Amino acid sequence: MTVTPERVTPALPFRPQRVSEEQGVNSAEAEEFLDRMFAEGAAEAGERFEDRLAQVRAEIMETGTYRHTPAELAYGARVAWRNSARCIGRLYWRSLRIRDRRRVTGAAAIAGECVAHLQQATRGGRIRPTITVFAPDTPDAPGPRIHNEQLIRYAGYRFEDGSVLGDPRYAEFTEQVRRLGWRPPERRGSFDVLPLVIEAEPGRPRLFTLPPDAVLEVPLTHPDHRWFAGLGLRWHAVPAISNMPLEIGGVTYPAAPFNGWYLGTEIGARNLADGQRYDLLPVIAELMGLDTTSERTLWRDRALVELTLAVQHSFDAAGVTMADHHTEAHRFLAHLEREERAGRRCPAEWSWIVPPLSGGQTAVFHRYYDEPDPSERPAFLPPP
Numbered sequence: 001m002t003v004t005p006e007r008v009t010p011a012l013p014f015r016p017q018r019v020s021e022e023q024g025v026n027s028a029e030a031e032e033f034l035d036r037m038f039a040e041g042a043a044e045a046g047e048r049f050e051d052r053l054a055q056v057r058a059e060i061m062e063t064g065t066y067r068h069t070p071a072e073l074a075y076g077a078r079v080a081w082r083n084s085a086r087c088i089g090r091l092y093w094r095s096l097r098i099r100d101r102r103r104v105t106g107a108a109a110i111a112g113e114c115v116a117h118l119q120q121a122t123r124g125g126r127i128r129p130t131i132t133v134f135a136p137d138t139p140d141a142p143g144p145r146i147h148n149e150q151l152i153r154y155a156g157y158r159f160e161d162g163s164v165l166g167d168p169r170y171a172e173f174t175e176q177v178r179r180l181g182w183r184p185p186e187r188r189g190s191f192d193v194l195p196l197v198i199e200a201e202p203g204r205p206r207l208f209t210l211p212p213d214a215v216l217e218v219p220l221t222h223p224d225h226r227w228f229a230g231l232g233l234r235w236h237a238v239p240a241i242s243n244m245p246l247e248i249g250g251v252t253y254p255a256a257p258f259n260g261w262y263l264g265t266e267i268g269a270r271n272l273a274d275g276q277r278y279d280l281l282p283v284i285a286e287l288m289g290l291d292t293t294s295e296r297t298l299w300r301d302r303a304l305v306e307l308t309l310a311v312q313h314s315f316d317a318a319g320v321t322m323a324d325h326h327t328e329a330h331r332f333l334a335h336l337e338r339e340e341r342a343g344r345r346c347p348a349e350w351s352w353i354v355p356p357l358s359g360g361q362t363a364v365f366h367r368y369y370d371e372p373d374p375s376e377r378p379a380f381l382p383p384p
Helices: 027-039 049-063 070-082 090-095 107-125 168-179 226-231 264-271 281-288 299-318 325-341
Strands: 097-100 130-133 156-158 164-166 196-199 206-209 217-219 234-236 246-248 251-253
Touching: 027 049, 027 070, 070 090, 070 097, 070 130, 070 246, 090 325, 097 107, 107 130, 107 196, 107 206, 156 168, 164 168, 217 299, 226 281, 264 299, 281 299
Parallel strands: 097 130
Antiparallel strands: 156 164, 196 206, 217 234, 246 251
């Protein structure tokens, strides 16, 4: 099934993306990248560092940039994941599947590849880490942009009294895509999937509705509380980040959506629990019959555990890949030990590595980590 383009209006709430004022690739960055790649034995068999470096330098001199080989693109994307200081699941960085779509042009074709990415990464619930890389920025023109934070996110409908139906985090984004022409479902709900906003030509964002077969969702139930199913909660199976540019050896790929799989606490202890998100803890506590008149009853903590348990239970029952925070903490320390044995730093942001539930009971809590280096490359960069 293909994506459905939406009507586009002249309104442009999104800021058009442009190429950086620093035109062209710095050959020193390219050399540093190639040096690391060859040192780690990731180059193609028989390829010599000096020969490849000479090719790249000549290409930069002629065009202001250079084109990565498939091996360079794959290595760069995987190392960018390895360098992601906020990710606890980096043990699997070598398993990242690369979809090279640098030659794909046009917003509709890019949207179609985003759909294919979701379908191939989902695999009926056996989630596979995947990245799809579209055209890079060049001195001549910017590459395409995907304005969505993730390929799948839920709408937030703000009412006059300030309340929100759906996800409050995306209330402003929802208003923007509505001004661009998106029409919400006739019967709005708390989990309406937002359209993709793709800018293949600067200043001309287009909207595309994701087809149902690209969005696997898990209905949430609880192993002990039958009333939980009556809440009508669900969540999508694949967390595919889509607005973080990928930089490899001085070349920036502004559209490179990538995914791993969910950690249960991401959904249960953050997305559904945070006060500025779905804020479900008061609802859960009331249905559990907890005393919410005082924080000293720890009603929030008890509700948080049950909500996260429901998420983990539901994904397991549906056969959808999901990690738990205790197991993943041990795996992260195994990754850290591997990196240290390889003589590499393993930067980590403590507040992101330690889970938001039972942090002190996880293996990653009782130690410090190397501070992230903002200049470390390859890397997934903060959204522009």
